[in-house]
Amino acid sequence: MPEIFHRKLERSAIGLVIAIIAAASVGGIVEIAPLFTIDETVEEAPDMRMYTPLELAGRNIYVREGCYACHSQMIRTLRDEVERYGPYSLAVESKYDRPMLWGSKRTGPDLARVGGKYSDFWHVAHLTNPRDVVPESNMPAYRWLARTSLKMEDLPLHLAAQKALGVPYTDEMVENAARDAYGQATPDTDFAAGVATRYGDETQVSAFDGVKTDVTEMDALVAYLQILGRLTGAAYENTAAPEGKPNPEG
């Protein structure tokens, strides 16, 4: 019987097209649509802050250089991962991430909580040539980042686009994006103070790459690495225990 039905179906191109669309649509709709409506999908985190313009620029460099091809930013709910990298990642921690950078391959370690683990100086040395710091490493050297000035004049456009998509940047933040990026990498200038007012006193303002006069791509990338895992403290508060190693006996 189904065979006879199918013999009819395959006589009609339009019939096949409609049947294919129908069959293929169900899965995606059932799995994706509820993620927007079910409240528990993304936890509450009132203390969550947004990326500063400099960190956002650094994030875009991370994207451009394909760091995500070797590094995940998603600590799974497994005991060994939590012990190696820190509390497992929560959905809220990537709430402002477009795109998400959870990654799929760990040629290098997870970076979800690398912020604050090392000094700025360490990161600059490591990015300049990883093998100077970790001789066994196969991470590429990113020397040119310190030679390349950061393009800051576009940053208001970046923040405006993020704002249009729902990230709660204020108009003031958008307007001052380029100045704030400059200020965050040049402590002791007038611009630095604005960063703290707009993004909070705890925002790290420093000459990330050690040079105070010029803002380079290295500054931006290190600023981003140093904020990873520190936008909110939610992951450190009463989360459930991680799952242990899967146990064959159940």
Add this chain to the structure above:
Amino acid sequence: MIRQLTSSERQNAAVIAIAVAIVGLAMAAVGRTDVLGVHGVMVMLFAGAVLFYVLSGLYQPEPTEDRETSYYDDPIKVGIVLSMAWAVFGMFMGVWVAAQLAWPNLAFDAGWSSFGRLRPTHTTGVIFGFGGNALIATSFHVVQRTSRARLAGQLSPWFVLLGYNLFCLLAVSGYLIGVTQSKEYAEAEWYADIWLVIVWVTYFILYLRTIARRKEPHIYVANWYFMAFILVVAILHIVNNLALPISWGHAKSYTVWPGVQDAMVQWWYGHNAVAFFLTAGFLGMLYYYLPVRAQRPIFSYRLSILSFWGITFFYMWAGSHHLHYTALPHWVQTLGMTFSVMLLVPSWASAGNALLTLNGAWHRVRDDATLRFMMAAAVFYGISTFEGSFLAIRPVNSLSHYTDWTVGHVHAGALGWVALITFGSLYTLVPSLWKRERMYSAALVEVHFWLAIAGTLIYVFAMWNSGIIQGLMWRTYTEEGALAYSFVDSLVAMYPYYIARAFGGLLFLIGAVVGCYNIWMTVRSAPLAAPLNADVPIAPAVAGE
């Protein structure tokens, strides 16, 4: 090639090329301070080259005979050449990135040559360049032969083929100059994505209109798969690439999907790119070229129906198995796992159908390396779908995820299934398309076969080993209950396998180069066989039905 077009069609071609060049000019102008400008210039050059070709042939004699009495094979020929060229490029990039993992200093002191930028040129080059061109070419061939009708357009096949390659060029060159959305297999930025939508819609309409001209009441199985491939890839591409550019003058955009929703959409896309690009389309090839080459009809019509609808329905649920134990809600992970396991049924139905079709033709498999390519592809398809269902089980995934095991699995499918079925199909198609009796050298097909098999096995075994070792080292505890190995310890253990993988990949690449040479020589020098008089529209039965 231009001789097949009437002068009004040539004019239309020129108009389209001019329109594209103008778009390129506009991109170059508004994006002059951005990398967008570079792509604008590239679009202009590409369209300019096409325009030059069209104009230089504008006054060539027009086609005299009735075009409807023959198949439209020129775009297929060009598609095959492009596919092989991309194969060599993409696999070379694969060998390069593989070598970088073993010897990280194999790069220049400049951004473009670092691992993170080269890796997507590899994936895009092989999947979209090699695989995509092969799919377009074979789908044009299969739809004409099984419908016994000529393609329903003179210009649109060229638009699809060349437009698609422009997309591939923009994508690959973009990564090198730092343009990427970072979404795996959807790295190209918004303007390239929009262009692909235009190309793809043309492809779909062309395909549907050709099927509508068929002289056969039924639509052959291979065409179901090609249709599913075209349709679903369009849906996936549009949804996953919805993004807001920061301005019309910039290449950079931000996706509309945030965080966890982005993860789900991305892997819904990513997994189904595997399903509908790398599986459905290539099953279309399998269902046509395997029976033709084996000179036996498909073993079971019922199994074809079962596997087709099983794949179309189940696959779309499976993407969340890429996100086990992550911040994605648990219920979605469970759904993904369940459907991934169920997928084994339609997958093995296809693989079994293919192998049982060969029953009674095993002597041909023994003697004919081309058919052996297809047989091996069906076997690898069976192996890698089994492995896929297995890896989707949560506890297994806790070990395998993030490790080289995934990469091994991907390449069991990519090399063993996608590349082998493509080579087998091309070796069947090339002689018939260029009206040669056979490939230039059967011995070289044999050489290619063994290089490809050896390369695949070395690659896959190396990655299985490294992946499992890596996964185990990460979770090994000492007796005192501390983690036994640092991350760097696990990295050091990987190096021998990275070297082995690069070697296996090199063998595979050499095989592809041998294939190019053989195809080239077939086109150049093999003698013309007596015309295959059956190979025209509205002709008696095609083998394999």
